[in-house]
Amino acid sequence: MAYYQFRGLGDSLSKECRCAVNIWKGLFGLALALTLGGCSSGGESQGPPKDKPVLVTSARVERKSVPVELSAHGHLAPCASVALKSRVDGQIVEAPFQEGAEVDAGALLFVLDGRAFAIQLDQLKANLARDQAQLQLARTQEARRRELLQAKTLSADQFAPIETARQTAEAAVLAGAAAIRAVELTLDHTHIHAPLAGRVGRQFRKVGELVKANDPDPLAVIHQMDPLCLDFAVPERHLPHILTWQGKNPLPVTFTLPDGTAGEGRLAWIDNAVDRTTGTIGLHARIPNPQRRFWPGQFVPVTLRLQERDGVVVAPTPALQTGPNGRFVFLVRPDRTVAVQPVTVERENERDAVVTAGLEGGEVVVVTGQWRLTDGARVEVTPPVTRPNPG
Numbered sequence: 001m002a003y004y005q006f007r008g009l010g011d012s013l014s015k016e017c018r019c020a021v022n023i024w025k026g027l028f029g030l031a032l033a034l035t036l037g038g039c040s041s042g043g044e045s046q047g048p049p050k051d052k053p054v055l056v057t058s059a060r061v062e063r064k065s066v067p068v069e070l071s072a073h074g075h076l077a078p079c080a081s082v083a084l085k086s087r088v089d090g091q092i093v094e095a096p097f098q099e100g101a102e103v104d105a106g107a108l109l110f111v112l113d114g115r116a117f118a119i120q121l122d123q124l125k126a127n128l129a130r131d132q133a134q135l136q137l138a139r140t141q142e143a144r145r146r147e148l149l150q151a152k153t154l155s156a157d158q159f160a161p162i163e164t165a166r167q168t169a170e171a172a173v174l175a176g177a178a179a180i181r182a183v184e185l186t187l188d189h190t191h192i193h194a195p196l197a198g199r200v201g202r203q204f205r206k207v208g209e210l211v212k213a214n215d216p217d218p219l220a221v222i223h224q225m226d227p228l229c230l231d232f233a234v235p236e237r238h239l240p241h242i243l244t245w246q247g248k249n250p251l252p253v254t255f256t257l258p259d260g261t262a263g264e265g266r267l268a269w270i271d272n273a274v275d276r277t278t279g280t281i282g283l284h285a286r287i288p289n290p291q292r293r294f295w296p297g298q299f300v301p302v303t304l305r306l307q308e309r310d311g312v313v314v315a316p317t318p319a320l321q322t323g324p325n326g327r328f329v330f331l332v333r334p335d336r337t338v339a340v341q342p343v344t345v346e347r348e349n350e351r352d353a354v355v356t357a358g359l360e361g362g363e364v365v366v367v368t369g370q371w372r373l374t375d376g377a378r379v380e381v382t383p384p385v386t387r388p389n390p391g
Helices: 002-046 115-150 156-188 236-246
Strands: 054-060 062-078 081-084 090-094 108-112 191-193 198-200 220-223 228-235 252-256 262-275 280-287 299-316 321-323 326-332 338-342 344-348 352-357 364-368 379-381
Touching (some): 228 236, 299 364
Antiparallel strands (some): 062 228, 228 280, 299 352
């Protein structure tokens, strides 16, 4: 009997527990529903409607004349540069120039001690005077002996040594004169002059130092500053076009320094062979530099202009997008929706792209905000702008 009473009590407790659990489940579900409902309503109120237009900016595709240009990187270099070296041994006794100064052609830069050469020159001049005196005596003796030879009082064999003595004296005079010129040239080499106008750099050998002829270390280096040469290279596939247009007129070359200073010159010459290691052809332009705005050794971006093309379709480069099927742009329709338009691009730079297919000119294209667009999306677009040509 007690067993059944215990079991009945257990059944009663089980029902009460199940009832309590159900109540708590109901309360938890209600709270969760309210929470989710609040989040859902808040998200819908903060998110944009599906038909809300996307804010973008635009630009107009144009037909205009564009230059055909090649871009590269190059460096400025002196068209002429000389490393000054001594041609004789000696001690530097004078260096009448300032390091980093501009010098004219022929300016005196170094003076070597030439006293030993001057003494040698005096000796040779004295020897020459002696040889000239002996030559005069030999000529006088020859003249007297010739009279005896004509009078048949002197044989030809006896006259021959007299004639030989005169010829020997003449040769001695010529040798003495040549030796004097050689020493004079050596003495002249003790004065080192600038062979060209330009800027002299660091003085590597100072006054008082001994130098040797053709020492591998230069005394100083002079760089020509005006004009400068601009050396750069382009892929060899462009060589036929460069040769064609260079044959008509010297091609203009432009560059810009990091501070915005622009320079311009003309293509002067083309290397006589393609570099097989890089597949490029070297080009060299001549840049006027009268105001010394440019400096040898500067690295600059280079633009070589080949020709001008008229009536070319030009789109802004930021409008170009790349998809699975190639390049495309978003066209802005009159109803303020956009359409995906595939295009074929011939070439482009940071600003403009030459389009050969897909656009005719006059279209309005999206230039910013494309990442939020799909074909047919509505947009709110700023008025198209016509971009001025730089320069």
